[in-house]
Amino acid sequence: MNKNIQQYREWIDQMLNEGKTVQVPVYGMSMFPILMPRDSVQIKRITFDEMKPGQVLIFEREGQWIAHRLIKKDSLTGLLITRGDGLPYHDEPVTSNNIKGIITKVIKTRSPFAWSINTRIDRFMVWAAPVTGKFFWYVGRVVSRGIRVLSSGPPVTSSE
Numbered sequence: 097m098n099k100n101i102q103q104y105r106e107w108i109d110q111m112l113n114e115g116k117t118v119q120v121p122v123y124g125m126s127m128f129p130i131l132m133p134r135d136s137v138q139i140k141r142i143t144f145d146e147m148k149p150g151q152v153l154i155f156e157r158e159g160q161w162i163a164h165r166l167i168k169k170d171s172l173t174g175l176l177i178t179r180g181d182g183l184p185y186h187d188e189p190v191t192s193n194n195i196k197g198i199i200t201k202v203i204k205t206r207s208p209f210a211w212s213i214n215t216r217i218d219r220f221m222v223w224a225a226p227v228t229g230k231f232f233w234y235v236g237r238v239v240s241r242g243i244r245v246l247s248s249g250p251p252v253t254s255s256e
Contacts, residue, residue: 126180150218
């Protein structure tokens, strides 16, 4: 992992440990249509007991920080089942030690659905995930192709 990214995440983690709320950018399409690449979100630390299905958790897996919705928590094992809104399947279980926090607010977004974070719609998304996940996955692929085509500019040709 890039040393600068690692230091940045350590700094964010330290601020969260101090009880601060931090603002960070998000990348990727796994939470489409709620979050889009380059959206900015606020994160705050949360305890296992405070976690509720429907909240969007930030957790670390294999050196990556991931924002996915909490589907189910098992109080006996401390395991959490998460899923990206734009993914067709649940993630592998996450341990509570890997949780960095929850998204409390979407600050900057291109998504018309970002307002739904931390509303009753979060609970609906848990229930609807088996259907909406597959649908959002397909739509997200179409949208992300459009984003790449629009942002890539004119084709570059080589004169070799």
